[in-house]
Amino acid sequence: MASSSDVDLADRFDMSGPTHMMKEKIIHWDKEEHRRCVAACLVKGAYVVENDLNRRRMWGKELAPAWWENFGFRTVDVINDDVIDDNDQIVTGTIYEHETPPGGGEPRHPLSPRYVVAFRGTMTWHPKAFVDLYLDLQVLFNTLQDSQRFRLAKAAVQKLVDTIHKGTGVCDHAVGGRCVVWLVGHSLGASVALEVGRVMMTEQGYNLPTFLFNPPQVSPAPVINLLHPNEKAKRHLHAASSLLKVGLGKIMNSHEEHMEKLFERLSPWTPELYVHESHPICQGYIDYFEQRQLVQERFRGIGNSAMKLSYRDMFFSVLGKNKERPHLLPSALLWKNSRVDDDVEDHKKLSKCKMLQEQLHQYKKLAFNAHSLEHWWKPDNELSLTKTQYMYSYPSA
Numbered sequence: 001m002a003s004s005s006d007v008d009l010a011d012r013f014d015m016s017g018p019t020h021m022m023k024e025k026i027i028h029w030d031k032e033e034h035r036r037c038v039a040a041c042l043v044k045g046a047y048v049v050e051n052d053l054n055r056r057r058m059w060g061k062e063l064a065p066a067w068w069e070n071f072g073f074r075t076v077d078v079i080n081d082d083v084i085d086d087n088d089q090i091v092t093g094t095i096y097e098h099e100t101p102p103g104g105g106e107p108r109h110p111l112s113p114r115y116v117v118a119f120r121g122t123m124t125w126h127p128k129a130f131v132d133l134y135l136d137l138q139v140l141f142n143t144l145q146d147s148q149r150f151r152l153a154k155a156a157v158q159k160l161v162d163t164i165h166k167g168t169g170v171c172d173h174a175v176g177g178r179c180v181v182w183l184v185g186h187s188l189g190a191s192v193a194l195e196v197g198r199v200m201m202t203e204q205g206y207n208l209p210t211f212l213f214n215p216p217q218v219s220p221a222p223v224i225n226l227l228h229p230n231e232k233a234k235r236h237l238h239a240a241s242s243l244l245k246v247g248l249g250k251i252m253n254s255h256e257e258h259m260e261k262l263f264e265r266l267s268p269w270t271p272e273l274y275v276h277e278s279h280p281i282c283q284g285y286i287d288y289f290e291q292r293q294l295v296q297e298r299f300r301g302i303g304n305s306a307m308k309l310s311y312r313d314m315f316f317s318v319l320g321k322n323k324e325r326p327h328l329l330p331s332a333l334l335w336k337n338s339r340v341d342d343d344v345e346d347h348k349k350l351s352k353c354k355m356l357q358e359q360l361h362q363y364k365k366l367a368f369n370a371h372s373l374e375h376w377w378k379p380d381n382e383l384s385l386t387k388t389q390y391m392y393s394y395p396s397a
Contacts (some may be wrong), residue, residue, distance in 0.1 A: 001133075010053075011048045013066035016320050018377040027071060028108040033380050036274065036335075037213040038071050039116070039184040040376035041097055046120040046189070047373075049078060050091040054126065072099050073116070079156050081149050083128050088129055092149055093189070094118045095160060106192065113209070114180040115158055115164070117196075119188025121214075121373075132188060138220050139191045143239075153192050154199060157183070161206060186373045187281075190215035194271065195282040201269040202262065210271035217284030248366050259328070267330040267392045274335045276370035289334050330392030338377060339384040 018037050028034045045067035052062045069077065079093035096116045100108070108114070122132040136146045161181060183335050185193035190212040197210040275282035375383065 002231060006152060011063040013041075013063070013070060016374065017044075017070070018379070020379045022070065027112070036211070037113070037377040037379075039118075039182065040186075040213060041067050041071065042073065042094070042116050042118045043120060043184050043189065043213065044373060044377075045096075046091065046094040046118045047123065049075075049094055050120065050123065062261050068094075074099055076115075077100040077156070078273070079117075079119075079152055081131065081152060083131055090131065091119060091120075091128075091190075091367075093153060093156065095156065101352070112180075113182040115154075115160060116182040116184060117160065117193075119153060119185035119189030119192045121185070121189045128352075130306075135188055136216075139188065141217055144191055145195055148208055150195055150231065151190060151332050154196050157181070157196050157208075161200070161208075164268045181208050183208050184213075185211075186213040187371065188218060196265065197269065197271060202265045205265075207269050210269075211274070212271055213274045213278060213373055214276065214371055216281040217275055217288070218281075254290070262351065263328075263330040263392055270331040270333055270389070271329065272333045272335065273293055274337070274374065274376055276337045278340065279339075281371070281372035285334070286336060288328075289388070290333065293390065329390075332386045332390050334390065335395070336386050336388070337383050338386070339375075339382070340369070 014022075018041065021034070021041075024034075026174060038340060045064050048064035048067055052058070052064050057392050058064060071118070073096040075094055076097045077095040080089040080090050082089055083094045094117075096113055096118065097109075098116070122136055123129055124133070126132070135144065135149055137148055139148050144150050156346075164181070183192070183193040183197050193210055194212055194215060197208050200206040200208055273285055275285055277283070277286060
């Protein structure tokens, strides 16, 4: 568990924030590095807002404002979740507005947000961590959309978008549904942002730019990777699985048609996923996108059908429920980091551990390091980022 001094140090922007961005007087919104760093810092701000309240840092002692004020933002609202009742709440998200420079200044950059809605992740050392941990289980069982946290998050975003639409018209269905509201989140918060973004796109056609840091996706991928199979074996395994899914999809034709329509509605939305290849909770996303691409290259028709299907979805469909897995995304921009800190063993060294206990210890240490939000406000030269864009190809008539 983190000590009091560790928490305070991690919450201080001047000590733990992006030093390279502190030197910048202008945010270059056309640079991915700047957009990523700002988005990650705004998520950190949501964490620190709750820390300030929990640790009673008030009356000018708050540490949270530095995480957004340094980038020209101000808070307009917070999103609270009830622990027991309305009198016992925790902050789970923060809504920011990008302020116009005094005197008008330069016109707003077309890639800059006007508002950002940031969702924090699980705070395991928090006195009320059980609330977040329960939601982690809901992510595991794909029931997050049934949670109060999702409903409150969706309501907050809906209210914001409605206000903008009626006021200045920056959310316009006629312009591809684009909107200057960003959704950002880390870990559990990434799951919340993903669910909200999906619903806003499928139900109303609002294409909200979405930045997801370490989004969790439960899959057998981490267990399979621990066995260190060769790539050929993995390709054959995923190809066989895709064939089975397509076969089941033909039997369950109504479910396949439902997913086809869902993919058509979702396809214009391209969330950006920031994942670490060593992080077990993210490996499900990495495997889903990379293996689906390989299957598409070998068997195009099968790949297009299989990417829309999951065994769990089909099982619930038999029970009369449509519970789409959130990782089934037609389009996405996947940013994969492979850099390992110097004090952490990398994949190759892990495979050489002679004792299973030692291997598991190193794997746990590696996963903990890879989960850190701090990675994502580092400059490009401190990361090993690879970018891959995945698009959905409509089946030919």
